[in-house]
Amino acid sequence: xxxxxxxxxxxxxxxxxxxxxxxxxxxxxxxxxxxxxxxxxxxxxxxxxxxxxxxxxxxxxxxxxxxxxxxxxxxxxxxxxxxxxxxxxxxxxxxxxxxxxxxxxxxxxxxxxxxxxxxxxxxxxxxxxxxxxxxxxxxxxxxxxxxxxxxxxxxxxxxxxxxxxxxxxxxxxxxxxxxxxxxxxxxxxxxxxxxxxxxxxxxxxxxxxxxxxxxxxxxxxxxxxxxxxxxxxxxxxxxxxxxxxxxxxxxxxxxxxxxxxxxxxxxxxxxxxxxxxxxxxxxxxxxxxxxxxxxxxxxxxxxxxxxxxxxxxxxxxxxxxxxxxxxxxxxxxxxxxxxxxxxxxxxxxxxxxxxxxxxxxxxxxxxxxxxxxxxxxxxxxxxxxxxxxxxxxxxxxxxxxxxxxxxxxxxxxxxxxxxxxxxxxx
Ligand code: GDP
Numbered sequence: 001x002x003x004x005x006x007x008x009x010x011x012x013x014x015x016x017x018x019x020x021x022x023x024x025x026x027x028x029x030x031x032x033x034x035x036x037x038x039x040x041x042x043x044x045x046x047x048x049x050x051x052x053x054x055x056x057x058x059x060x061x062x063x064x065x066x067x068x069x070x071x072x073x074x075x076x077x078x079x080x081x082x083x084x085x086x087x088x089x090x091x092x093x094x095x096x097x098x099x100x101x102x103x104x105x106x107x108x109x110x111x112x113x114x115x116x117x118x119x120x121x122x123x124x125x126x127x128x129x130x131x132x133x134x135x136x137x138x139x140x141x142x143x144x145x146x147x148x149x150x151x152x153x154x155x156x157x158x159x160x161x162x163x164x165x166x167x168x169x170x171x172x173x174x175x176x177x178x179x180x181x182x183x184x185x186x187x188x189x190x191x192x193x194x195x196x197x198x199x200x201x202x203x204x205x206x207x208x209x210x211x212x213x214x215x216x217x218x219x220x221x222x223x224x225x226x227x228x229x230x231x232x233x234x235x236x237x238x239x240x241x242x243x244x245x246x247x248x249x250x251x252x253x254x255x256x257x258x259x260x261x262x263x264x265x266x267x268x269x270x271x272x273x274x275x276x277x278x279x280x281x282x283x284x285x286x287x288x289x290x291x292x293x294x295x296x297x298x299x300x301x302x303x304x305x306x307x308x309x310x311x312x313x314x315x316x317x318x319x320x321x322x323x324x325x326x327x328x329x330x331x332x333x334x335x336x337x338x339x340x341x342x343x344x345x346x347x348x349x350x351x352x353x354x355x356x357x358x359x360x361x362x363x364x365x366x367x368x369x370x371x372x373x374x375x376x377x378x379x380x381x382x383x384x385x386x387x388x389x390x391x392x393x394x395x396x397x398x399x400x401x402x403x404x405x406x407x408x409x410x411x412x413x414x415x416x417x418x419x420x421x422x423x424x425x426x
Contacts, residue, residue: 001412002031006262008220010250013227014266014320016274018307020332020415021267022046022062025223027423033218034210035063036072038253039243040225041111041138042083043131045301049418053094056301060087061223064098072206075107076243076253078138079150081195105206105255106151111138114170114183121177131303139242150203153196163188207255214260222250228320236363239278247324266326266409268317270334273307275300279366282310282346296336313346313371314406319359321409330413331400340378343399346371347406376402384417389424
């Protein structure tokens with residue numbers, strides 16, 4: 001994907017998340033000098049399989065499994081220091097050296113224990129189906145200008161004063177929800193005193209680091225988490241995440257200008273899934289949904305929740321192509337469809353008897369659309385061992401051709417299994 005004209009690439013999910021971005025980033029990280037996360041927090045849950053080992057990375061970019069790539073948690077990320085050090089320790093225990101390979105932005109906001117209480121309090125009032133990791137409340141605090149940033153740790157005296165204010169404010173909001181639990185200031189002060197000496201040496205103005213790397217001709221991969229339809233502006237609001245998952249967020253959340261980005265790769269499953277609440281127009285009928293879920297292993301890697309499963313929805317991917325400016329597509333999990341006799345593909349929607357060409361702004365309307373299906377022939381043959389497009393069964397090639405045509409974006413990669421080597425480059 002990288003080349004003379006492409007040194008800064010964004011990878012985004014072009015559906016509702018869990019598209020297999022982690023695997024694509026892992027593959028592309030081999031060609032990257034820097035791998036940057038630009039939004040979200042320890043709710044990403046990328047799963048990467050290296051040899052016989054499976055790694056679930058919630059916060060650290062999957063590029064960490066590809067030395068010597070340097071990984072960055074950008075300013076747009078909300079950083080849970082406890083989760084970060086647990087993940088670093090788990091990687092060390094499995095022999096992955098992260099020494100000198102992870103930088104964090106000193107502008108990133110910290111996710112603190114009181115944010116998790118606020119998350120639980122919020123779910124009591126509005127059932128969004130969050131992962132409960134404090135991500136949403138941390139973003140709320142950021143935009144409410146009452147956040148706590150990595151840089152605040154540089155002056156521990158001042159940090160303790162700020163923390164007292166923040167914990168008291170959070171407790172007031174928790175009390176309003178009717179919850180009896182309260183955040184403890186002592187616990188927060190102790191936590192930060194313990195974390196600061198480990199976190200601060202990793203902290204810097206990472207936007208400047210990325211800018212410098214690009215000026216020196218290095219290759220930078222900006223790794224999105226969740227999916228485009230979960231973007232706080234462009235997703236199925238309010239069933240969305242609290243950040244901009246789409247490519248525009250990559251510039252803001254990594255601290256570089258949009259003119260420095262050369263390409264945007266959209267990752268899509270060969271079908272569609274959704275975890276949490278909110279509409280999923282191409283939801284499959286129960287027996288087929290269960291088959292997709294079981295064959296595809298569609299259970300959340302962070303929460304274990306079963307994902308709802310349905311057919312490829314071209315309306316969703318066309319919309320994602322537009323809001324991200326996608327320049328290429330990676331289709332994952334083609335192998336999951338190997339056993340189906342026929343495969344429906346959603347080519348568009350109807351609404352109240354008419355056509356519906358644009359993604360509606362209201363979930364209520366999206367709940368009412370009816371997908372228009374076209375049924376394609378299944379290939380009934382294993383694809384997991386295929387490494388060249390020409391070796392795929394004809395019906396699988398026809399399926400991919402149709403997805404590409406409907407999406408209006410060229411397919412560059414097809415993933416046919418969980419392992420790193422199970423990929424076809426076009
Ligand atoms: P991400 O958040 O977009 O990285 O997605 P997840 O890691 O949550 O979910 C993707 C899941 O699908 C993981 O368990 C991957 O190992 C798996 N996966 C990725 N690509 C493929 C593929 O081509 N085929 C199959 N069968 N599984 C895949």
